[in-house]
Amino acid sequence: MRAFTYERASSVEAAAKAAASNPEAKFIAGGTNLLDLMKLEIETPTHLIDVNDIGLDKIEPTQDGGLRIGALVRNTDLAAHETVRRDYGLLSRALLAGASGQLRNKASTAGNLLQRTRCPYFYDTNQPCNKRQPGSGCSAIGGFSRQHAVIGTSEACIATNPSDMAIAMRALDAVVETVKGDGSRRAIPIADFHRLPGDTPHIETVLEPGEMITAVVLPPPIGGRQIYRKVRDRASYAFALVSVGAVIQSNGTGRIAVGGVAHKPWRVEAAEAELPNGARAAAHVLLADARPTEENRFKVELVERTLAAVVSEARG
Ligand SMILES: Cc1cc2nc3c(=O)[nH]c(=O)nc-3n(C[C@H](O)[C@H](O)[C@H](O)COP(=O)(O)OP(=O)(O)OC[C@H]3O[C@@H](n4cnc5c(N)ncnc54)[C@H](O)[C@@H]3O)c2cc1C
Ligand code: SF4
Numbered sequence: 115m116r117a118f119t120y121e122r123a124s125s126v127e128a129a130a131k132a133a134a135s136n137p138e139a140k141f142i143a144g145g146t147n148l149l150d151l152m153k154l155e156i157e158t159p160t161h162l163i164d165v166n167d168i169g170l171d172k173i174e175p176t177q178d179g180g181l182r183i184g185a186l187v188r189n190t191d192l193a194a195h196e197t198v199r200r201d202y203g204l205l206s207r208a209l210l211a212g213a214s215g216q217l218r219n220k221a222s223t224a225g226n227l228l229q230r231t232r233c234p235y236f237y238d239t240n241q242p243c244n245k246r247q248p249g250s251g252c253s254a255i256g257g258f259s260r261q262h263a264v265i266g267t268s269e270a271c272i273a274t275n276p277s278d279m280a281i282a283m284r285a286l287d288a289v290v291e292t293v294k295g296d297g298s299r300r301a302i303p304i305a306d307f308h309r310l311p312g313d314t315p316h317i318e319t320v321l322e323p324g325e326m327i328t329a330v331v332l333p334p335p336i337g338g339r340q341i342y343r344k345v346r347d348r349a350s351y352a353f354a355l356v357s358v359g360a361v362i363q364s365n366g367t368g369r370i371a372v373g374g375v376a377h378k379p380w381r382v383e384a385a386e387a388e389l390p391n392g393a394r395a396a397a398h399v400l401l402a403d404a405r406p407t408e409e410n411r412f413k414v415e416l417v418e419r420t421l422a423a424v425v426s427e428a429r430g
Contacts, residue, residue: 118160143222205286260409263376269313292328365390370400
C-alpha cells in the first residue's frame with residue numbers, strides 16, 4: 115500500500131492553499147471515484163485534502179434568478195431540491211439516472227464533474243493506456259471499443275466522459291466557479307470545462323493543478339419540456355451507452371446535449387437549429403464528424419433514435 119497523508123480542511127482558503135503547496139495532493143469529496151482509483155494505484159496522491167467540512171454544501175438563489183450549487187452538495191440532495199425539480203428538471207432526472215442511491219448520497223457536485231472515464235483499459239493496469247500512462251498507447255483502438263466515443267476522438271484516446279449530471283449541466287449552460295491557491299477566482303462556462311483528448315488525454319479539464327471547484331451556477335430557468343433519456347445495457351446501475359439531455363420548447367426549438375459519445379458532454383448549437391426539422395436532421399449535424407469504430411458504429415443510429423424518442427415525448 116502507498117502511504118499518504120490526510121488533512122481535513124477548515125475553510126475554502128485553507129484547502130486551496132494546501133493544494134497550492136503540494137503538487138502531489140488531491141482533494142477528496144465523497145471519495146466514490148478517487149478511492150477506487152487509489153486502490154488500483156491509478157491515482158497516487160501523497161496527500162489528501164478533505165473538503166467536506168468547508169461550507170460548500172448549500173444551494174442558493176443567485177441575484178439574477180439562477181441557482182448556485184455548492185461543490186459539496188450531494189447528488190441525492192441536488193436531485194431532490196424543490197427548485198431543481200421545478201425549474202431544472204433535466205438536472206434532477208440526469209442525476210437520478212446515475213449510479214445508485216447509496217453512491218448518490220456520497221457523490222458531490224464537483225466530484226461528479228471530475229469523475230474519470232470508465233474505459234476498461236484505463237482500469238486495467240496491465241494494459242497500455244495513454245490516459246493512465248501518457249505515451250504508453252491506447253488499448254481500446256483496435257481492442258474492445260463498444261462503449262467508447264464516436265466523435266471528438268484522437269489517435270491517442272477514444273474514451274468517453276461517464277457523467278450523467280454533466281450532460282444536464284451542459285444543456286443548461288452551467289458555469290463552474292473555482293478558486294486557485296493564490297486566492298484568485300474563475301468562472302468557467304461548462305462548454306469550456308472538459309477537454310477533448312487530443313494528444314494529452316490525461317488532461318481532462320481546463321482546471322489548473324490545485325485549482326478547486328467551489329460551486330456550479332445555473333442561469334435563470336429556461337422552461338420547456340426537460341427530458342433525460344439514458345440507454346444502457348441494463349435498466350439501472352450502469353453507465354450510458356448513449357444519453358440525451360434535452361430542453362424542448364413548445365415551438366419545437368430547444369437544446370440537446372448527448373452523453374456516451376465523446377470525451378466531453380457533446381453539444382452542437384448548429385444541430386439545435388435543425389430540431390424543428392426533426393430528430394434525424396438534428397442528429398445528422400450533431401454527429402457530422404463521427405468516426406466510430408466497427409464495434410460502436412451502432413451508437414450513431416442510437417443517438418438519432420434516442421433523440422427521436424425524446425422529441426416525440428416532448429411533443430406529448
Ligand atoms: C459502481 C458505480 C457506478 C456509478 N454509476 C454512475 C452513473 O451511472 N452515472 C454517473 O454519472 N456516475 C456514476 N458513478 C460515478 C459517481 O457519480 C462518481 O464517482 C461521483 O459523482 C464522484 O463524486 P465524489 O464526490 O465521490 O468524488 P471523489 O471521488 O471524492 O473525487 C473525484 C475527483 O474530483 C476531485 N474533486 C472532488 N471535489 C473537488 C473540488 N471541490 N474541487 C476540485 N476537485 C475536486 C477529486 O480530487 C477527484 O479527482 C458511479 C460510480 C460507481 C462507483
Ligand atoms: S481509450 Fe483512452 S482511457 Fe481507454 S485505453 Fe485508450 S487512452 Fe486509455
